Amino acid sequence: MGVDGTGAYGAGGTDEGAPGARWRPAARVAGLGTSVFTEMTELARSTGAVNLGQGVPELPSPPELLADVAEAVRSGANQYPPAHGAPALREAVAAHQLRRYGLAYDPRDEVLVTTGATEALAAALLGLCDPGDEVIAFDPCYDAYPAGARFAGAKLVAVPLVEDGDRFVLDADALRAAVTPRTRVLLLNTPHNPTGKVFTPDELDAVAAVCREHDLVVVTDEVYEHLVFDDASAGAHRTIAALPGMRERTLTISSAGKTFSVTGWKIGWVCGPAGLLAAVAGVKQFLTYASGTPYQEALARALGGVEEWAAEVRRTLGRNRDLLSEGLARAGLRPYRADAGYFLQADIRAWGHGDGVRFCRELPSRAGVVAIPTSAFWVRPGAPSHLVRFSFCRSEDSVRTAVERLGSSG
Ligand SMILES: *Cc1c(COP(=O)(O)O)cnc(C)c1O
Numbered sequence: 277m278g279v280d281g282t283g284a285y286g287a288g289g290t291d292e293g294a295p296g297a298r299w300r301p302a303a304r305v306a307g308l309g310t311s312v313f314t315e316m317t318e319l320a321r322s323t324g325a326v327n328l329g330q331g332v333p334e335l336p337s338p339p340e341l342l343a344d345v346a347e348a349v350r351s352g353a354n355q356y357p358p359a360h361g362a363p364a365l366r367e368a369v370a371a372h373q374l375r376r377y378g379l380a381y382d383p384r385d386e387v388l389v390t391t392g393a394t395e396a397l398a399a400a401l402l403g404l405c406d407p408g409d410e411v412i413a414f415d416p417c418y419d420a421y422p423a424g425a426r427f428a429g430a431k432l433v434a435v436p437l438v439e440d441g442d443r444f445v446l447d448a449d450a451l452r453a454a455v456t457p458r459t460r461v462l463l464l465n466t467p468h469n470p471t472g473k474v475f476t477p478d479e480l481d482a483v484a485a486v487c488r489e490h491d492l493v494v495v496t497d498e499v500y501e502h503l504v505f506d507d508a509s510a511g512a513h514r515t516i517a518a519l520p521g522m523r524e525r526t527l528t529i530s531s532a533g534k535t536f537s538v539t540g541w542k543i544g545w546v547c548g549p550a551g552l553l554a555a556v557a558g559v560k561q562f563l564t565y566a567s568g569t570p571y572q573e574a575l576a577r578a579l580g581g582v583e584e585w586a587a588e589v590r591r592t593l594g595r596n597r598d599l600l601s602e603g604l605a606r607a608g609l610r611p612y613r614a615d616a617g618y619f620l621q622a623d624i625r626a627w628g629h630g631d632g633v634r635f636c637r638e639l640p641s642r643a644g645v646v647a648i649p650t651s652a653f654w655v656r657p658g659a660p661s662h663l664v665r666f667s668f669c670r671s672e673d674s675v676r677t678a679v680e681r682l683g684s685s686g
Pocket of ligand 1: 391392393394395418465468469497499530531532533534539542543544
């Protein structure tokens with residue numbers, strides 16, 4: 277399992293390389309298999325196709341941030357940081373939540389720095405769920421959610437986001453119907469990967485109402501919080517933790533990776549009430565203890581000026597999104613609206629068939645482009661197969677080349 281499938285190793289249980297007959301993979305990894313991300317990244321490499329598959333940004337990072345990391349390394353910030361994270365970063369995260377969302381967190385025991393959002397998600401699920409508990413997530417969803425639930429022995433219950441014209445919308449009745457006495461956690465992701473959806477104020481209200489009514493804990497993944505493009509129409513990012521009665525039941529997760537285009541640094545954080553946070557910290561201390569001292573120190577400074585930086589990234593990504601959507605539309609691959617993040621969905625059926633996996637396997641030779649079948653993100657069996665995810669976090673040149681190639685293929 278890896279971030280967006282980066283590191284998925286085969287866990288098929290064949291004898292090759294096995295130490296002996298008694299060896300087999302643990303049940304919790306047996307179903308994970310080699311992911312389609314690995315396959316598509318390899319296809320991009322071997323064919324020279326433009327890779328609009330995996331969400332690895334080709335975008336700049338703030339030069340001062342890079343210089344600050346180098347300086348931190350040279351000046352000796354190379355040993356374990358405090359288990360909960362560098363105090364300066366915890367303070368910067370708390371200041372950020374207050375400034376942007378009006379939410380006060382005590383940096384001493386309500387903010388935890390993690391090894392990326394990925395560790396925060398895993399530690400939250402392990403810290404909050406007993407075997408047999410249920411976790412609700414919206415389908416399609418980020419691939420770390422089903423894996424994290426599985427590691428905790430919990431059951432991921434998928435509530436589909438529904439196609440409505442060029443958008444995906446919440447079905448509040450389906451959400452309500454999915455809650456059982458075993459439901460412990462609702463996993464929310466807004467802005468959303470893989471659709472680029474931003475949950476609307478009404479949708480957030482509806483989700484919050486269900487969580488209050490059934491006393492659920494919300495784990496909200498907001499790694500794209502700064503990357504909402506059309507502030508006027510879609511509205512800026514809102515966090516569910518700021519709604520009435522929600523702060524006390526919500527763990528909010530974010531990360532530096534997407535905001536600052538430093539996905540290899542793996543510095544994330546969680547904010548939440550001390551009791552909930554302690555459950556996450558208890559697990560986290562034995563997953564990695566702590567990591568990334570020089571990055572933490574440098575990010576503590578960068579986070580104070582994140583708004584200015586993010587405005588620039590949004591402009592770049594917004595332009596790429598427009599280029600890609602227009603190019604896909606011209607090529608007959610109907611794009612869905614993406615209001616935020618790195619990705620958008622396209623309907624491939626006009627190119628002859630509706631099998632996204634086959635489409636993505638053929639696309640490098642057909643058009644010199646790599647994309648990811650959205651089926652990799654569906655939890656429910658029998659989910660639609662005609663959707664494909666394209667990423668636009670690449671350079672403008674890459675996006676232009678891709679749409680030119682798609683335009684002359686089809
Ligand atoms: C990229 C991504 C993550 C992983 O964040 P890291 O900080 O790199 O671990 C988590 N959630 C979503 C929705 C993502 O797209």
